[in-house]
Amino acid sequence: MGKNINISKMNTEYSSLLIHKELADSLSVQEYQLYKLHFGKKDALVTVITSEHIPPDHVYIDKKTYGFLKVPDSIKANLMMSGNNIVIGPLIGILAAGKKRALRKMLAVLAEDSKLYETAGISLAVFSLEGISLSDSVIKGYILHADKNNWKKVVLPYPAAVIKRIKVNNNWEEHLAAVFGKSILNLYNFDKWEMYQWLKGHPELNKYLPDTKLYTGPDDVINFLKQTNKCYIKKSFSSFGRNIYKVTRKPDGYQLNYLKKKSQMDIYLNDNDLYTFLEENSQTEEYLIQQCINLQLINNRTMDFRHILVKDEKGNWINEGCIGKRGSINSIVTNTNSFLKPGRLLLRDSQYFNRKEAVELSDEMARLSVKFAQAIEETCPAKGNYAYLGIDMAIDRDKNIWLLEINNVNPRHRLAKYAGYPNIYEKAVLNCLHFAKEVSLDFSDHSAAFSKDVTE
Structure with missing residues (x-):
């Protein structure tokens, strides 16, 4: 593998890759042979030309191929071989946010792992849903300059693989599945x-599973509590301990515990009050009733x-x-x-x-x-x-x-x-x-x- 190679374009009409002979030898690349050159999901056929008169840590791509692959200017990346394929990077993407503004706020935290990205031998790009351009199959996001530990705003091809860190709607899910297939990780999010x-x-x-029922109305909770004195009511899709209610049956009513704005709420309700509370707080999303451990x-x-x-x-x-x-x-x-x-x-x-x-x-x-x-x-x-x-x-x-x-x-x-x-x-x-x-x-x-x- 060639590490931290400077990749630039050269002014020639032939689809070619100019590479130092030592680097070519280390990659087992043969001169004047045809290879597929990959950057992200894009690839193009190029003929390899070797030279001893260019810096060992530089490669040059003809300007037409360079433009087609959408390689950013002044990029440093690893160069590796896989069969008859020469890979720049590879370019791995993290789908980290829905909106560009939210993504910008995450850049400093994401950069903390720059040494890990370098150790893994990848080129890392981060992007948001808003940064995906469906019309020309590119992402508008940021690529990490590992040696400088900072981000550069770029337009890139779809990455070769994507680590998905956000929930998306069905339309986006279908699009991402069609484009990336098995190369998008954690695509389907289950509840x-x-x-x-x-x-x-x-x-x-x-x-090992607590007994769980799908909530359809307050009567479900009352019937569940006839079998056991306690239960949890929780959103089917939520995290961070939000939207969880603990209901305990008492001789004269019900005790309700839940978190509200980081404060623990502890209230007592009669049958009618419990019905009203459940109807008011479970109308918009799917809830579950679960055995209290x-x-x-x-x-x-x-x-x-x-x-x-x-x-x-x-x-x-x-x-x-x-x-x-x-x-x-x-x-x-x-x-x-x-x-x-x-x-x-x-x-x-x-x-x-x-x-x-x-x-x-x-x-x-x-x-x-x-x-x-x-x-x-x-x-x-x-x-x-x-x-x-x-x-x-x-x-x-x-x-x-x-x-x-x-x-x-x-x-x-x-x-x-x-x-x-x-x-x-x-x-x-x-x-x-x-x-x-x-x-x-x-x-x-x-x-x-x-x-x-x-x-x-």
């Missing part, structure tokens, strides 16, 4: 109800465990680590003022587990997390080609393990970094990038619309 339905059919895994506590604080799952470059699921989350006093979720710690150590903080039990439960959760990831990908009708997941589990007071949620939009692996374990985060990012890089080199997924013999 809690879909997850429950898919895993319910797995005999080995369904025992008697969770382990540490000083009246709930705890659960985020497992960081990513694929390696061979497409195998890897559990990179577990971060335990401990919530506020008497909170029904762990997302408020969370205390973060490696899962095994947080288990040992609880008076319910000795050292041996903490190790055994940690290992079992790690094993199950991989099983859950594999089962989701096997069952998902859309075959979402997932590359990273955040799997939340909890343990009850009888030491049973429960699956709470599988985060698949943007699983916040940075939790490991915030917990003081950046090595877990960095390994997760690198594995995800290596998998994206491997996916990008599957040229069978490239459309003829992105290829051209520029000598025509």
